Amino acid sequence: MPELPEVETVRRGLAEHVVGREISSVVVSGPRVVRRHLPGADDLITRLLGTTVSAARRRGKYLWLELASTQPGGVHGLADPAYALLLHLGMSGQLLVQPADAPAERHLHARLRFGDGGPELRFVDQRTFGGMALSDTGPDGIPEVIAHIAPDPFEPTYDLERVVARLKARHSAIKRGLLDQTIVSGIGNIYADEALWRAGIHGGRESAELTRPALRRVLGHAREVMEEALGQGGTSFDRLYVNVNGASGYFDRRLRAYGQEGRPCERCGTPIQREHFMNRSSFFCPRCQRVPKGRD
Numbered sequence: 001m002p003e004l005p006e007v008e009t010v011r012r013g014l015a016e017h018v019v020g021r022e023i024s025s026v027v028v029s030g031p032r033v034v035r036r037h038l039p040g041a042d043d044l045i046t047r048l049l050g051t052t053v054s055a056a057r058r059r060g061k062y063l064w065l066e067l068a069s070t071q072p073g074g075v076h077g078l079a080d081p082a083y084a085l086l087l088h089l090g091m092s093g094q095l096l097v098q099p100a101d102a103p104a105e106r107h108l109h110a111r112l113r114f115g116d117g118g119p120e121l122r123f124v125d126q127r128t129f130g131g132m133a134l135s136d137t138g139p140d141g142i143p144e145v146i147a148h149i150a151p152d153p154f155e156p157t158y159d160l161e162r163v164v165a166r167l168k169a170r171h172s173a174i175k176r177g178l179l180d181q182t183i184v185s186g187i188g189n190i191y192a193d194e195a196l197w198r199a200g201i202h203g204g205r206e207s208a209e210l211t212r213p214a215l216r217r218v219l220g221h222a223r224e225v226m227e228e229a230l231g232q233g234g235t236s237f238d239r240l241y242v243n244v245n246g247a248s249g250y251f252d253r254r255l256r257a258y259g260q261e262g263r264p265c266e267r268c269g270t271p272i273q274r275e276h277f278m279n280r281s282s283f284f285c286p287r288c289q290r291v292p293k294g295r296d
Contacts, residue, residue, distance in 0.1 A: 002061065002089050002093075002234070003061060003186060003187070003188035003189075003190060003191055003226070003234075004058075004060060004061060004152055004154070004185075004186030004187070004188075004191070004226050004230075005191075005226050005227075005229035005230040005233075005234040006089075006234035007058055007060075007061050007062070007063050007089065007186075008058055008154075008230055008234075009230065009233050009234045010063060010089070010095055011056050011057070011058045011063055012056075013095075013097065014053075014056035014063075014065065014095065014097075014121075015055075015056040017097045017119065017121075018053050018056065018065065018097070018114075018121055019053050019054065019055060019056055020052065020053065020054075021052065021053055021114040021115070021116055021118070022050065022051070022052045022114060022115040022116075023048050023049060023050070023051050023052070023053070023067075023112055023113070023114060023115075024049070024050075024113055024114055024115040025049070025112070025113035026044070026045040026048050026049065026110070026111070026112055026113075027110065027111045027113075028041045028044070028045065028109070028110045029108065029109050029110065030109060032109070032128045032131070033109035033110050033123060033125065033128065033130070033131050033132055034110075034131060034132055034133065035131055036086075036088070036131045036132075036133040036145075037131075037132065037133035037134055043134075044132065044133070044134055047083070047134055048067070048085065048112070048134075050069065051067040051068060051069055052067070052068050052069070053065045053066070053067060054066045054067065054068040057084075057141065059142060059146065059149055059151065059152060059155065059185055059186075060149055060150075060152045060181055060185025060186035061088075061089075061181070061185065061186060061188065062086065062088065062143075062146050062149060062185075063086075063087045063088070063089070063095075064084040064085060064086045064087060064135075064143055065084060065085040065087065066084050066137070066141070067083055067084060067085060083134050083135060083136050083137060083143075084134070084135055084136075084137050084143045085132060085133075085134055086132065086133050086134070086135050086143050086145065086146070087123070087130075087132055088130050088131055088132075089125075089130045090125065090127065090128075090129030090130030090131070091127050091129045091130070092125055092126040092127040092129065092130070093123065093124070093125040093129070093130030093131075094122075094123075094124040094125065095121060095122070095123060095124075096121070096122045096124055097119045097120070097121060097122075098119055098120060098122050099119055099120075100113060100117070100119070100120050105122065105124045106126075107124050107125055107126045107128075108122055108123075108124050109123050109124065109125055109128065110122070110123040110132060111123070133145070140157075148182055149181050149182065149185050150163075150181060150182055150183055150184050150185045151184075151185065152184065152185040152186035152187075153184065153186065153187075153219065153222065153223040153226070154186075154223070154226075154227075158184075160216065160219060163183060163184050163219060164212055164215045164216055164219065166183050167183065167207045167210075167215050168207065168208060168210070168212060168215060169208065170207040170208055171206060171207070171208050172206065172207060173203060173204045173205065173206065173207065173277075174196070174201065174203060174204075174205050174206070174207045174210060174215075174218065175192050175193075175196060175203030175204070175277060175278075175282065176207075176278065177207045178192040178195070178196075178203075178218070178222065179192060179278070184219070184222075186226065187222050187226070189258070189280050189281075189282075190255070190258045190259075191222055191225050191226050191229065192222070193257045193258040193282055193283050193284070194221070194225045194255060194256060194257055194258055195218055195219075195221040195222035195224075195225055196218060196221075196257070196284065196289065197256055197257035197283075197284060197285060197288070197289065198221040198224070198225065198256070199214070199217045199218045199221050200288050200289055201214065201218060201289060202284055202289040202290060202291055202292060203277060203282050203284065203289075204277070204291065204292050205292050206292070228254070229254075232254065257272060257283045257284060257285070258283050259283060260272040260283055261273065261274040261283060265285040265287065265288055267285065267288050268285065268287050268288055270285055270286060270287040270288070272284065272285055273285075273286050
């Protein structure tokens with residue numbers, strides 16, 4: 001599943017190619033892509049027509065377009081955003097900016113055309129775990145349906161000490177806390193493993209047993225590694241994650257733990273190991289990241 005760097009890469013592409021344009025046509029192929037919009041596809045289409053994309057925003061792994069009606073007298077002719085189009089990429093969702101006459105992709109589920117006649121926005125999803133839905137926004141501009149999601153490490157409202165305190169109070173694995181999007185958003189399996197490797201801490205260590213400096217170190221590495229990944233366009237292990245122009249990210253070439261089973265640890269040379277964790281795979285160095293006592 002795309003994590004913060006991948007979603008932010010897509011957001012930047014949308015900000016460049018979609019913001020400021022008026023939606024003139026919406027085509028939805030099948031109900032699954034709009035299943036999270038409970039009033040249905042017709043309602044979503046009707047409410048999108050004639051709106052203008054005023055901003056592309058993100059919190060953690062969640063991406064949305066702020067929508068405004070074109071009205072005289074507003075800033076740049078736009079009224080205040082009334083609602084947002086939430087776009088969740090799921091496991092394999094892609095948002096592509098394509099010429100209107102480009103051939104339809106095999107797994108194309110929705111397309112938004114704009115009044116200027118320029119390139120259109122397409123939602124392509126092979127596994128159809130992603131989707132689109134409209135949501136009202138709160139005073140902070142966050143869609144109400146994701147108001148429970150915590151700020152991510154790149155947001156001004158992110159409070160490091162609050163996150164440290166919440167992790168310190170948990171009697172569960174530190175990696176489980178990093179993946180809990182209600183504590184800190186945006187950190188997924190890849191970047192959790194990379195942050196824990198950099199910090200020299202095994203993901204199965206109980207969060208409450210770690211010192212506050214150790215927790216700050218883990219969170220600092222999480223932000224650091226995601227920032228580096230963002231500079232490489234994110235991490236692509238297959239052709240399912242691409243940016244709006246269809247290009248892959250290259251941070252997989254710089255991963256030190258995730259996906260590196262059997263390869264020597266860059267610090268000590270010990271082969272990286274893989275284990276199961278929360279229906280996922282975790283990767284760690286058994287020498288640099290000691291397995292907690294009581295575990296094999």
